[in-house]
Amino acid sequence: NAGVMQNPRHLVRRRGQEARLRCSPMKGHSHVYWYRQLPEEGLKFMVYLQKENIIDESGMPKERFSAEFPKEGPSILRIQQVVRGDSAAYFCASSPAKDRARYTFGSGTRLTVV
Amino acid sequence: DQQVKQNSPSLSVQEGRISILNCDYTNSMFDYFLWYKKYPAEGPTFLISISSIKDKNEDGRFTVFLNKSAKHLSLHIVPSQPGDSAVYFCAALKAAGNKLTFGGGTRVLVKP
Numbered sequence: 194n195a196g197v198m199q200n201p202r203h204l205v206r207r208r209g210q211e212a213r214l215r216c217s218p219m220k221g222h223s224h225v226y227w228y229r230q231l232p233e234e235g236l237k238f239m240v241y242l243q244k245e246n247i248i249d250e251s252g253m254p255k256e257r258f259s260a261e262f263p264k265e266g267p268s269i270l271r272i273q274q275v276v277r278g279d280s281a282a283y284f285c286a287s288s289p290a291k292d293r294a295r296y297t298f299g300s301g302t303r304l305t306v307v
Numbered sequence: 308d309q310q311v312k313q314n315s316p317s318l319s320v321q322e323g324r325i326s327i328l329n330c331d332y333t334n335s336m337f338d339y340f341l342w343y344k345k346y347p348a349e350g351p352t353f354l355i356s357i358s359s360i361k362d363k364n365e366d367g368r369f370t371v372f373l374n375k376s377a378k379h380l381s382l383h384i385v386p387s388q389p390g391d392s393a394v395y396f397c398a399a400l401k402a403a404g405n406k407l408t409f410g411g412g413t414r415v416l417v418k419p
Contacts, residue, residue: 197350224405235313235396235409236351249406284350293405294339298350 195220197299198267199285205305206275214270214302218287222297224248225268227260230282230301239283242268275306310334311399313410321418326384328413330397333378337399341407342371342382345394354395355382387417 198217206212218225224243228236238252242262253260257275262268272279286298312331320326330340338359343351357364357371357380364371370383384391397410 226405226407228407228409235311235411236407238406238408241405252406286350288405294341294356294400296341296353296407298343298352300348300350303348 197222197285197287197297199283199299199302201302202300203303203305205307207307208276209274212272212275212279212304212306214272214283214285214304215267216270216285216287216299217267218285219297221289222287223290224288224293225262226286226288226296227268227270228284228286228298230284232281236284239270272304275304277306280304280306309411310337311397311408311410313395313397313413315413316411317414317416319416319418320387322389323386326382326387326391326415326417328382328384328395328397328415330380330382330410331378332380332399334399334401334408335378336401336404337408338402339400340371340373340380341398341400342369343396343398344391345396345412351396384415387415389417389419391415392417 227239230236240260241249257273259271282301284301286296341356342354345351355369373380394412394414396412398407
């Protein structure tokens with residue numbers, strides 16, 4: 194019973210490049226969430242998705258960031274034209290439809306912008 | 308506006324003693340509270356939770372207490388073990404909501 198799978202674990206991008214972070218939820222989980230953790234801070238909500246729908250993107254920066262959860266395949270968090278301030282750990286979590294509190298987190302993707 | 312706060316960034320405790328971690332919240336709409344444990348380079352792992360209709364929940368060495376009137380919760384770990392050394396996050400959910408709001412974390416060091 195695989196948990197939430199995130200890849201890559203580490204990603205290095207130069208300023209101005211694009212970063213794509215992938216997340217496969219746990220089997221049976223239809224809700225996906227993305228959180229960001231800046232150094233020495235707590236996790237901050239970014240976006241909540243269900244299959245083919247963005248439910249809540251109130252934590253997403255207005256520009257350069259986008260997320261999707263297609264009918265087939267993993268959820269993708271995309272950051273265009275990365276800047277140094279985007280360097281952080283990005284965590285994906287999933288939960289089943291009928292238990293909003295049963296979050297399971299992935300191991301995260303550590304993005305470093307050089 | 309930080310709706311969930313953990314005012315102690317770190318805590319050091321002797322093995323076998325009790326660890327008490329505190330968390331305060333400001334939003335009355337929160338109705339479910341969770342504690343997560345996080346090791347470096349790993350994702351948060353669920354520890355224990357409590358609904359706002361309860362004031363205490365216990366699971367093995369972990370007990371969470373909720374004081375709704377004070378908007379305060381605490382996590383007790385007893386006895387503390389070296390493997391408990393990690394960062395602990397308090398998190399809250401709003402009624403019918405799905406979005407977790409996290410505190411800033413408390414780093415716990417259990418000394419052998």
